[in-house]
Amino acid sequence: MNNLETFIAVITAVVLILITSHCCGRLFQFLGQPKVVGEMISGVLLGPTCFGYFFPELSAGIFSKNIMPFLFVISNLGLSFYMFLVGSEIDFNNFTKKVMKRSSLLSVVAVVFPFVFGGIAAGWYFNVFAMPGISLVSFSIFLGTAFAITAFPMLARILHEKNILNSPIGVLTLISASIQDVVSWILLSFVTAAAANKGLQAGYITLFGGIVFIAFVFLIGKPLLKKIGTRSQNNGSLSQTDFAIIIISLLAAALITDKLGLYSVFGGFILGLAVPRDPVFSKELETKLKDITVVFLLPLFFTFSGLNANMIVLGNITNFIPTLVLVSFAFISKYGSSTIAMKLSGYSWKESSAIGGLTNARGLMELIVANIGLSYAVISKDLYSILVLIAILTTLCAMPIFNLSMKERKGSRS
Numbered sequence: 363m364n365n366l367e368t369f370i371a372v373i374t375a376v377v378l379i380l381i382t383s384h385c386c387g388r389l390f391q392f393l394g395q396p397k398v399v400g401e402m403i404s405g406v407l408l409g410p411t412c413f414g415y416f417f418p419e420l421s422a423g424i425f426s427k428n429i430m431p432f433l434f435v436i437s438n439l440g441l442s443f444y445m446f447l448v449g450s451e452i453d454f455n456n457f458t459k460k461v462m463k464r465s466s467l468l469s470v471v472a473v474v475f476p477f478v479f480g481g482i483a484a485g486w487y488f489n490v491f492a493m494p495g496i497s498l499v500s501f502s503i504f505l506g507t508a509f510a511i512t513a514f515p516m517l518a519r520i521l522h523e524k525n526i527l528n529s530p531i532g533v534l535t536l537i538s539a540s541i542q543d544v545v546s547w548i549l550l551s552f553v554t555a556a557a558a559n560k561g562l563q564a565g566y567i568t569l570f571g572g573i574v575f576i577a578f579v580f581l582i583g584k585p586l587l588k589k590i591g592t593r594s595q596n597n598g599s600l601s602q603t604d605f606a607i608i609i610i611s612l613l614a615a616a617l618i619t620d621k622l623g624l625y626s627v628f629g630g631f632i633l634g635l636a637v638p639r640d641p642v643f644s645k646e647l648e649t650k651l652k653d654i655t656v657v658f659l660l661p662l663f664f665t666f667s668g669l670n671a672n673m674i675v676l677g678n679i680t681n682f683i684p685t686l687v688l689v690s691f692a693f694i695s696k697y698g699s700s701t702i703a704m705k706l707s708g709y710s711w712k713e714s715s716a717i718g719g720l721t722n723a724r725g726l727m728e729l730i731v732a733n734i735g736l737s738y739a740v741i742s743k744d745l746y747s748i749l750v751l752i753a754i755l756t757t758l759c760a761m762p763i764f765n766l767s768m769k770e771r772k773g774s775r776s
Contacts, residue, residue, distance in 0.1 A: 363428055372432045375424050376662065379433075382408055383661040394765075396520045399757055401661050402726060405668020406754070415674065425669060437666040440659025442616040442630040443651060448518040449634020450647055451527060452536070464707045465534050469541040471703040472696060472721050473510045477549075479695035480506030487684055491745035504553045504740050508732065508749055509692055511546045512539040513725025513757055514627065516664075520723070520760065531713065535720045540631065543727060544572065544624065550731060551623040553740060568623040575618055576632055583611065584636040591638030600646035608637075608647075625730070667729045670736075671750040675743065685748050692752045697722040697763070712767045719763025728753035 363371070383404040390400030407413060414421040425433075484492075484502035492501040517539050518527070526532040551568040590607065594600040615629030637643070676685060701718035705711060732749040735741040741749075 368428065368432075371424075371426070371429050375429050375433060376436075378424060379404075379408065379662055379665045380658070383665050387661070395758065395761055396523045398516055398520060398523065398664060398725075399761075401664040402516070402668055402757065403754065404661075405665035406671045406673065406750070407668075408665060409669040410672040411674055414672075430666075430669075433662060433666050436659065437663035438616075438626055439613075440655055440661075441663040442612060442626045443655040444630070444660050445518065445627050446612050446630035446634040447647070447652060447655065448522065448527070448536075449631040450637045450639075450644065451522075452533070452635060461530065461534050462537070464704070464709075465537040465541070467703055467707055468534065468538040468700060468717070468721065469545070472512070472538065472700045473542050473545050475699035476509035476692070476695040477506035479691045480509035483509075483688055483691050486687070487745075490684065491742050493739045493742060496740050500553050501740065503549055504731075504735055507546045507549045507553070508728060508735070508752075509695055510542060510549075511724055511727045511731055512542045512696075512721055513723040513727050513753075513760075514539045514543045514631075516725030516727070516757060517720060517723055517760075520720070524761075531717055531720075535717055538721065540628070542721075544628065546727075546731075547624050547628075548572070550734065553735075553738075571622040572619070572624050572628075575615075575622065575624075575629075579615070579632050579636050583633065587611075587637050591640040591643040594643045594646055595640045598642060600643060600650070605646075605650060664726060667726045667733070668750075670733060671729065671747065672743070673747060673750065675747045676751060678744070681744055681748070685751065688748050689752055689755060692724075692756060693722065693759075696724075696756070715767035716764045719760050719767060722763070723757045723760035724753045725757045726753065728756075 383401040386400035386404035386407070387397035388400070390403070391397050408421075408425070410421075414425075481502040484498070484505040488498050488501055492498075514536075518536060521527040521532045521536060527536070548569050587608075590600075590604045593604060612630055612633055615633040616626035617629070619629035619632075620626040637647070675681065697718045700721045701711075701714045704714035704717045709717065728749055732741070732746045732753070735749075736743065736746045
């Protein structure tokens, strides 16, 4: 395949993805769901579950092995850009001591309880779903991590769509989700290290490397970004040179966190937190990045991640009981523990349930974890499909739970 043929093939796949994700997104918006849920499901529909099942030759031609690496690069760039924008829009005035205290409590509870439930399930189904050569400890950590993960980027998109990103509940949930996912990625790094026979030092590199990266961004990067913000404020616009510096910094941050095993999403988000909140600078960032990211790049990420999901295997009768158990454990451990924890910290039952529903959403972070487990030969394809189902169901339920919980709410707490 020459360069021109590659270009045509990539554009064909991108056009199909954008049309499908847009149509599914609009449909789910009509049904009262966030657009992002439809975009996630569009990936599943374009994969072997639907499009690949009914039109295998056409699907193999459009989403060939030669094309997938290009889609992977573009889609992950979109995610990094979006999470940078999300970080830049966080209002630090909402970071009160009470919110930070509650988010820390929520993070601990929403990681520990799902992790324990995942360990219990791993003990029950180790001989069923674990791949040969994987220890019970590694399998337990993996499944615990899969239960503990939260849909950080998808949750950010949902909160942004619903215009509650900077609400007290939105800030609390997003901060907690970021903490939960950092912990989950660190745990996952130990599993992948063991599966690849790299030793536990890889996990420690992820932990301490992440701390060093965050310190570097805020101690060295933030003052430099502040100068760019001041220049844009004085000039009334963001120059192309300064914009290029921001893009290069964003790509470097994504690359570093990916190399550390924390995934590129956190590099973009942390850098976004460090940018100045000057009005001109913020407006320029939104004008230059937001539309192209949300309309073009981000749907590619949500769709790409669903292309590897094959839900047909769930029709196997032998998978029914394990699927029921794992889905139930996933819901109970995350939603139940988060709701009770928030109630004990001073929220009403309605607010606690709303937070629990949002935290319970696992979305594409679950799909990423599942893909890692499959790539490193930790789990079977059947368990992979069950984890995909958990990702879809928990994300589909997030906004209905939130809306039902907050339906009669008159005010809000900080």
